[in-house]
Structure formats: structure tokens, C-alpha cells
Amino acid sequence: MIHVFCNKRGSGKTKALINLANEKVLNAKGHMVYIDDDNRAIHELHRDIRFITTTNLNLSDHESLYGFLCGIVSENYDIDTIFIDGLSNIVKVNIREAEVLFKKLEGFCKNFNLCLYINMNDDICNELPDTIKKYVA
Template identity: 55%
Template sequence: MIQVFCNKRGSGKTKELISLANRNVLTEKGNSVFIDDDSRCMLQLDKKIRFISTSELELMSYDSMYGFLCGIISEDYDIENIYIDGLCNIVNCEIEDAAHLLYRLEELADRLGINVYISINHENETPDFIKKYNKYELVAN
């Protein structure tokens, strides 16, 4: 399953993603991985959640991001949840280019029984290809 939090900067996506990860780790049987482009939120996460900062990994395309995620999954077959904070910050591409990655991730997640939660900063209306993954809208405080 894939769930996307797509909204404007400052709307609470990161806070919600961290909260979701910390809630899920209490009841899940598998492992969790939280991926971010920096390490600002690392100390807010439960210590059971593996944190990965991509700041020095140079993930330049959605294909490299997909390969990176496949590597993480192949290293740990017990992964149940993957949280990706700020996809467009990690992979410096346009949001429209993310459609192919989301479709590929959906197939992979469904086949392997993994939940993938992704936050995306987007200032305009949510693109149609993301709406099917956007379970609920976050409202800025």
C-alpha cells in the first residue's frame, strides 16, 4: 500500500509522518525505515525505526530512488513500513516525473506486503496521478 501526503510547505506533513511512524512502531511486527534528505527529525523518531539521511547519497532521479528502495528492502526482508519525507527534496525532479515511481512502488509494495508513506511538497492543486494515493488532506495550522 502506498499513501501520499501532498500539500504545501508548512502544512504539517513531516509532523504527521513522524507521528504515524511512532504510532505504527508500537503495533507492527516488522521493521520500519524513515528516509529524509537531512537528519533534523532523527531524534523525534522512536529508536526502533531505522533512520536514513540521503544528504550524501546523490539520488538524482526517480529510477535511482527506486533502486535505493529495492536495496533497502533486499537487505531486510522484515520491513513492514517505509516512510519517505520530502520526496522532491530527496530527488531533485519535478512532481510530474514522480508518477512512474509511484506506479512502480505500488506494484512492489503490493507484491511484498510493504506499506510506503510519502510526503511531497506541492504548492498547487494535487496532480491527478497522486490523488489515488492521497488518503486525506492535511490542513495547515
């Protein structure tokens, strides 16, 4: 299952995603991963949530992000929830690439029985096609 949160920069998306992760970890049956483009959230997350920063990983496009997510799950099959804070900060994607990415992520979530929560900035959200809008909360 994929959940997308779209709003303007500075609207509190990150704070809300951190709070959601901290709430969900209390009743989680599997492991949780929080992915961000910087280290700011590391001390705000519950210690049972694995934090990964993409700062030095050189993720350049939607394909590298998808491969990165596959690597995370292949390393630990007990992961059931992944949070991605700031998709457009982690990789640069246009609308067409976003559609391809979300189609892959849909299959990824089904294959590995994952919940995926993604924060996106308003600048890309205004142009979302229906194939992605169905995930917007």
C-alpha cells in the same frame, strides 16, 4: 499500499509523519524505515525505527530512488513500512516521472507486502494526475 500526504511547506507534514511512524512502531510486526533528506527527525523517532538520511547518497532521479528502496528491502526482508519525508526534497521529479515512479512503487509495495507513506509539497500536488491522486489521503 501507498499513502501520500500533500500540503504546503511549513504545514506540519513532517511532524504528522513522525507522529504516525511513532504510533505505528508500537504495534508493528515488521521493521520500519524513515527516509529523509536531512537529520532533523532522527531524535524525534522511536529508536526501533531505522532512520536513513539521503544527504550524501546522491539520489538524482526517480530511478535512483527506486533502486535505493529496492536495496533497502533486499537487505532486510522484514521491513513492512517505509516513510519518505519530502519526496521532492530527496529527488527532483516532474509530473511524468512521478507517474512512472508511483507505478513502480505500486508494484514494489505489492511484491514485498509494504506500506509506503510519502510526504509531498503542495507545489507538485496541484498538478497530480489521477494515477497518483488515488493515493492522496
